Amino acid sequence: MSKETILILGSNGQIGTELLISLRAAYGYDNVIGSDFKQPNEPVGGHFELIDVLDSDRLREVMEKYKVTQVYHLAALLSATAEQKPKAAWKLNMEGLFNVLDLAVELKVKKIFWPSSIAVFGPNSPKYNTPQNTVMDPKTIYGISKLAGEKFCDYYFLKHGLDIRSIRYPGLISYRSAPGGGTTDYAVHIFHEALAKGKYECFLKEDTMLPMMYMDDAIRGTIELMEAPADKLSTRSGYNFSAMHFTPAELAAEIKKYIPEFVITYNPDERQKYAESWPCSIDDMIARKDWGWKHQFDMPAMVKDMLEHCRNFV
Numbered sequence: 001m002s003k004e005t006i007l008i009l010g011s012n013g014q015i016g017t018e019l020l021i022s023l024r025a026a027y028g029y030d031n032v033i034g035s036d037f038k039q040p041n042e043p044v045g046g047h048f049e050l051i052d053v054l055d056s057d058r059l060r061e062v063m064e065k066y067k068v069t070q071v072y073h074l075a076a077l078l079s080a081t082a083e084q085k086p087k088a089a090w091k092l093n094m095e096g097l098f099n100v101l102d103l104a105v106e107l108k109v110k111k112i113f114w115p116s117s118i119a120v121f122g123p124n125s126p127k128y129n130t131p132q133n134t135v136m137d138p139k140t141i142y143g144i145s146k147l148a149g150e151k152f153c154d155y156y157f158l159k160h161g162l163d164i165r166s167i168r169y170p171g172l173i174s175y176r177s178a179p180g181g182g183t184t185d186y187a188v189h190i191f192h193e194a195l196a197k198g199k200y201e202c203f204l205k206e207d208t209m210l211p212m213m214y215m216d217d218a219i220r221g222t223i224e225l226m227e228a229p230a231d232k233l234s235t236r237s238g239y240n241f242s243a244m245h246f247t248p249a250e251l252a253a254e255i256k257k258y259i260p261e262f263v264i265t266y267n268p269d270e271r272q273k274y275a276e277s278w279p280c281s282i283d284d285m286i287a288r289k290d291w292g293w294k295h296q297f298d299m300p301a302m303v304k305d306m307l308e309h310c311r312n313f314v
């Protein structure tokens with residue numbers, strides 16, 4: 001394997017925290033540089049740089065300093081936060097992406113990863129087994145920025161030959177770091193509250209079904225996509241990517257098997273609307289065919305593993 005130097009933009013976030021650990025294990029501790037717009041809450045060791053992705057000069061400085069060969073660009077505002085600050089979200093999500101794409105072309109970066117989301121779909125997309133290519137009419141600023149971003153990724157691939165790869169993540173469930181500002185976050189908070197208090201007030205209705213994935217699968221799949229031969233990839237916008245789907249009531253019932261006294265109540269807020277505009281389940285046949293994607297965790301396996309790990313945090 002040729003030597004790679006990998007920069008993660010947004011390494012303090014829910015995905016970045018875990019990718020930093022896994023990429024360092026795979027590519028060498030000193031070959032993976034963490035970065036975010038603020039210092040991590042807990043020191044991550046190794047190379048870390050403060051970068052605001054809107055500051056293209058600073059981004060260039062770091063990319064040149066380390067002779068970066070791959071960038072994982074994860075810095076973005078998620079659905080609920082983006083609705084509160086639509087202009088700031090659009091600016092960060094789009095201009096940040098342009099800065100990365102333009103510098104990648106200029107500095108001849110070998111590969112870029114950029115996360116898309118199930119939020120690219122909308123109320124007129126098929127709800128169940130939503131296919132890769134279908135009606136896409138996102139109703140959130142976050143979803144609109146992800147759909148536009150996908151189109152630009154494809155454009156930079158076609159126009160500049162940039163090797164950019166992307167996944168439409170479902171809700172991601174993890175214990176190492178808290179998600180921030182998303183609609184699917186209830187599926188993480190519920191574990192911490194169940195263990196700490198034996199109860200949880202959910203901001204979605206009990207029957208709101210959403211596609212979800214355990215972080216172990218998401219990280220493995222992401223690295224597998226990045227390591228797949230370029231000629232196997234049939235899309236440069238986001239790949240549909242799936243593992244499980246469930247409702248808050250179904251998740252609560254599984255948690256109750258381990259914590260019988262656990263009680264869930266429902267108090268839906270504005271996030272209900274965003275969730276209702278998204279698919280209930282995803283067809284990821286093309287990812288499975290193109291680069292051999294296969295999930296390992298279903299809902300019961302995820303709940304068991306989450307509870308085991310979250311106990312350490314209570």
Ligand code: SER
Binds near residue numbers: 117
């Ligand atoms: N998890 C994201 C959110 O809820 C969707 O990709 O905003």
